[in-house]
Each structure stands twice: as structure tokens, then as C-alpha cells.
Amino acid sequence: MEITGFKQSNKANFQPGRKSPVQYIVVHYTANRGDTAKNNIDYFARTETRTSAHYFVDEKEVWQSVRDEDTAYHCGAKTYKHPLCRNGSSIGVEMCIWDKAGKVRQGTVTKAIQVVRELMEQYNVPPECVLRHWDVTGKNCPLPMVENPSLWEDFKAKLKGDEEEMLDYPDWAKKTYQWYADMPEWARESVRKAVKRGLISTNADNSVSVLGVSLQTLVYLDRAGLLDK
Ligand SMILES: [Zn+2]
Numbered sequence: 281m282e283i284t285g286f287k288q289s290n291k292a293n294f295q296p297g298r299k300s301p302v303q304y305i306v307v308h309y310t311a312n313r314g315d316t317a318k319n320n321i322d323y324f325a326r327t328e329t330r331t332s333a334h335y336f337v338d339e340k341e342v343w344q345s346v347r348d349e350d351t352a353y354h355c356g357a358k359t360y361k362h363p364l365c366r367n368g369s370s371i372g373v374e375m376c377i378w379d380k381a382g383k384v385r386q387g388t389v390t391k392a393i394q395v396v397r398e399l400m401e402q403y404n405v406p407p408e409c410v411l412r413h414w415d416v417t418g419k420n421c422p423l424p425m426v427e428n429p430s431l432w433e434d435f436k437a438k439l440k441g442d443e444e445e446m447l448d449y450p451d452w453a454k455k456t457y458q459w460y461a462d463m464p465e466w467a468r469e470s471v472r473k474a475v476k477r478g479l480i481s482t483n484a485d486n487s488v489s490v491l492g493v494s495l496q497t498l499v500y501l502d503r504a505g506l507l508d509k
Contacts (some may be wrong), residue, residue, distance in 0.1 A: 281398050284341040287321045292328040295351040299368030302348065302403040305396055305410045306355045306370045307435070308333060309422030314380035317343040333372035337395055339387025346372075357417035365409075365416045371399055375422060384424050384431070393438045400439065407439050452495065458487040467495040470502035477507055 310320055317336035321343040324332055332352040336343045346352040354372030355365065375392045379385050396410055412432060413421035425432040457463045463471060471490060474480045480488050490498075501507055 281395070281402065282342070283335075283344050284317070285321075286344040286347075287325050288347075289321070289324040289332045289345040289352075290326065290328050292330060293324055293332040294346045294353060295367075298349060298351045299366075302369070302371055302399075303405065303409060304365040304370035304416075305399050305403075305405055306365065306372050306413055306416055307392065307396065307410065307422060307425070308354060308372060308374045308413045309377045309424065310336070310374050311378075311421075311423070312376065313378045313382055315376045315378075317341045317376055320374065320376065321345045333374040335371070335373045335395055336376065337373060337388060337392045338376040339385055339391055342391065342395055355413055355416045357419070359418075360416060361414075361418050362411065362416045365411055370416075371403075373399070377422060377424060389431075389435065393435060397439055407436060410436065410439060449493070453492040455492045457490045457492065457495075463490070464495065467499055470498040470507060471495070473502055473507035474498050477509075479507075 312319075315338075317338045318341060320336040324345050330353060332346050333354045334344060334346045334348060334352050336345060348371060351367050352372045353367055354374075355370060356367050360366075373392060373395055375388050377384055377388050399405065400407070400410065412425055413419050414426045420426050425435065452464050455462075457471075460468050460471065471480065471488070475482055475488060480490060482488055498507075
């Protein structure tokens with residue numbers, strides 16, 4: 281994981297080692313306005329709070345405060361909503377989410393998604409095991425994502441690789457084409473050849489149905505001479 285730096289939390293704030301392998305990732309917010317990841321790890325290094333998290337994220341930096349192999353005190357409670365997720369089985373990620381006016385900093389959310397995705401990959405954590413603090417104990421954390429669940433749904437949606445890659449496709453790839461005139465010019469000749477060869481069937485009105493994502497492949501086949509025979 282690309283982290284900006286590591287500065288260990290005060291020893292009173294975490295437990296060396298962990299009870300079980302990492303199975304969950306718990307997302308939090310710091311509840312401060314206009315703070316930075318660095319502000320937070322400095323604070324937790326010098327202050328005995330008996331609370332901690334593994335990572336602090338703002339829109340530019342990711343600072344680590346507790347090693348992954350140690351137990352941070354980030355989601356402990358007297359009673360739990362979640363049957364299994366505990367400090368000993370999870371990694372805690374804190375977002376510096378509020379700007380000075382108390383508005384959500386989208387850059388922090390984007391960076392947190394990146395961090396969570398990397399942790400998911402590293403520890404083989406499925407999307408259903410990425411939780412808000414609220415899902416674990418009922419605490420209003422991260423508050424903006426409890427008050428506005430669609431923010432959390434967006435966050436979760438972006439943890440799934442395929443969907444994000446789909447969003448990155450150019451417009452021409454997202455369409456389905458019926459007529460040559462609607463296709464990008466660079467693909468038309470290759471599609472014509474593919475139709476002629478019977479690779480693509482035509483409808484009674486001579487229209488076709490070609491997914492935009494397959495246009496490039498058809499052009500490659502054409503360039504390789506495979507549509508000319
Ligand atoms: Zn929290």
C-alpha cells in the first residue's frame with residue numbers, strides 16, 4: 281500500500297498483535313472540520329486516548345498510525361449490531377471528511393475508496409465485509425454516510441472494480457449500434473466486412489446490433505486480415 285508515512289500511535293491506544301486475521305474493514309470519520317491525516321496521527325502519537333485507527337486519510341495523504349498486524353481500538357462497544365466484526369478482526373480507516381464549513385470533501389472519499397480497495401485486495405475482504413462504524417455498533421459514524429445513506433451506497437459501488445472500469449469507457453463504447461451512420465467512422469468498414477462474412481447478423485430492415493465495446497475488436501480482426509477472406 282502506498283502510504284505517505286507511518287507514525288506509531290501512543291502505546292495506550294492499541295494492542296500489539298491481533299486475535300484473528302483481517303476479515304473486515306471499518307470506515308470512520310474523524311468528526312473534525314478541516315483536519316488532515318497528519319494532524320490526526322500526530323495527535324494519537326502524543327495523546328493517550330485509548331482509541332485509535334490503522335489509517336487516516338485526507339484528499340492528499342494516507343498516514344498509518346497502527347500496523348495492520350496490531351489491534352486498533354476503533355469499533356469496540358458494550359453492545360454490537362454486527363455479530364462478528366470486532367477490533368480483533370478488522371482494520372479501521374478514518375476519513376478526514378469535513379471541510380471547515382462541515383461539507384463533505386469528495387477528495388477524501390475518493391482517496392478512502394482507493395485505500396479500502398487496496399486493503400480488500402491485500403486481505404481478500406469481500407465488499408459485504410466493508411462496513412461503516414454504524415453497521416458494527418450503531419454509532420453515528422461516519423455521520424455524513426449515516427445521515428445520507430446514498431453516499432455510502434456510492435462508496436460501496438465504487439469498491440467493485442468492474443463498475444468503475446465501465447464508467448471509464450469512452451462514450452462510443454457504451455452504445456449499441458444499429459446503423460453504420462451512427463457508428464464511429466473508424467469502425468464502419470470493419471463492421472461491414474464482419475457482416476459480409478456472417479460474423480454479425482442483419483435484421484430484415486438491414487440494421488444490425490453491435491455493442492460498442494466490440495468495435496475495437498472488430499477493427500483489430502480486420503487489421504489482422506481476418507475479415508478479408
Ligand atoms: Zn467511528
